[in-house]
Amino acid sequence: MNNLKIVCDSLSDVPIELINEYDIEVVPLTVIIDNKEYKDGIDITKEDFYKKLREENVYPKTSQATYTQFKEVFEKHIREGKDILYIAGSSTATGTYQSAVMAKNDLDGNIYTYDSQSFSYGIGVLVVRAAELAKEGKTATEIISELQILRDRSYLLFSVDTLEYLQKGGRISSTKATIANILNIKPILDVRDGLVAPIAQVRGKKNVISKMIDLIKDQCGDDLSDQVIYIGYSDDDKEKEKLIEVAKNELNPKDIKFFMVGTCIGSHSGPGVTGILTFKK
Known part of the structure; x- marks a missing residue:
């Protein structure tokens, strides 16, 4: 019997069917909307969050x-x-990891912690892989070694429909946000050094997907027929469908799977966020 319990937090955006399949424990963060607190994924769903x-x-x-x-x-x-x-x-980006380390240090037991230095399904893909390896009987140390390789290969991009939320959260200045909105500039974000940061920008939403694909080709190559890629969506089904179509045609992945971008990214990006996770060779 497998003696290793996989635990993650709600930043990981692991789909509920995989949480249930692998019996993963998810520790929820708190979402605060209009001074009301919600336990992420318990008191508020992702769908309700974007609707609000x-x-x-x-x-x-x-x-x-x-x-x-x-x-x-x-x-x-x-x-x-x-x-x-x-x-x-x-x-x-968050003190959640430190909370876990403090709890670990106050307890007796074999507790291992791993910092993904990522967000959303950049964490989730590591969690699911860890659960698969645990099911195979791998030890925590063996799993962490594999996670390190997978983390270093992961390439995660997000597109943002509006700069309003990034500005409200202090990620960009109000002047930049105003100019960008006037010029219809859409930023593309990646994950670097444990933070979400702008990597490119385009004029108009219609150019977002082609730029994301160009960035992926530059980092991961243009033939991803040996890998499963992951597309993240929020509440913009049209953009999700467009990204699926272009990714199939341009990247030729072995398969495409999906994750819903959760409240952590959504709080900073606003609605209409789209993501894609691929892997470097």
């Missing part, structure tokens, strides 16, 4: 998972005689 952004003109914030949350989760699995591997959202 569209209909209520609100600017959400996220709050890290706490020491107490991790202590309770870790204690539960230690009592069951389990080793624990916690795969975290980027420690550079």
Whole structure:
């Protein structure tokens, strides 16, 4: 029997069917909308979150998972005689990882922590791979070695429909946001050094996908027939369908799977965010 419990946080955007299939424990962050707190994925779904952004003109914030949350989760699995591997959202961007490390240090038991230095399904792909390897009977140390290779190969991009949320969150100045909106400039973001950062910008939404594909070809090559790629979506089905079509034609992936971009990225990007995860050779 597998004795290793895989734990992640709600930053990872792992689809619910995979959470259930691999019995993954998800520690929720808190989403704050109009001063009301919601446990991510428990008190509010991703669909409801984007609906609120569209209909209520609100600017959400996220709050890290706490020491107490991790202590309770870790204690539960230690009592069951389990080793624990916690795969975290980027420690550079959130204190959630530090909360887990503090809880680990106050407990006896075999608890391993791994900093993904990523977001959304950049974390999720590591969590699912860890769960697959745990099912095969691999140890936490063996799994972490594999995760390091997969993390270094991962290439994650997001497109943002509006700069309004990045500006409200202090990620860009109001002047830049105003100019960009006047000129209809759409930013493309990647994950670098544990942070989401602008890597390119285009004029007009119709040019976003072609630029994302160009960036992927530059980093990962133009024939991805040996890999499964992942497309992330929020509440913009048209953009998701366009990205699927272009990715199939331009990148020739072995398969395409999907994840819904969650409240962490969504709080900073707003609705209409689209993502794609591919892998360097």
